[in-house]
Amino acid sequence: MLKQVNAVKKANIYFDGKVTSRTLIQADGSKVTLGFMLAGEYTFGTNEAELMTVLQGGMSVLLPGETAWRRIAEGEEFSVPKNSEFQVKVDKYVDYSCSYITE
């Protein structure tokens, strides 16, 4: 449970709705998104560093500067540097949270 947050009503919609997320603002002003991706391959860019955690399902990720895909299972996490791109492959679906790390 994320406690005492303000929730933006409208979803963030990407890739024709195959990827969506909800923005939550925490009491300290920091942003968390709760997102969902259906099967597919996606490339994302970051403005801030991100910490992504798989809540349900799983995904494979190709992080910037790496050549091997990593499998991220339920309960596992990975981080992505700011101003970078990463690739994601989803077989069935993945339910995830994303925290934004401002320095």
Added chain:
Amino acid sequence: MLKQVNAVKKANIYFDGKVTSRTLIQADGSKVTLGFMLAGEYTFGTNEAELMTVLQGGMSVLLPGETAWRRIAEGEEFSVPKNSEFQVKVDKYVDYSCSYITE
């Protein structure tokens, strides 16, 4: 913005992920879900009466006891009695909120 809510991290997942929602608990204990449906036809059952509002996109709905489908566009809403079933058709996607009305 839904203010000062507690957000359940894990998504509610239906129809292989084509329909998902996030549960938010408001300060007064009432529940709101923010949901997203991709193209498809779905039947839902209610336990409590529900008030559904379209936030983005649109849907058609066949309400219990009715024979004509209603088109629900962005910003429009409809309610469904408790312990009933209703059918939904989505062409592209619909982003919605659902409030639960306890008597």
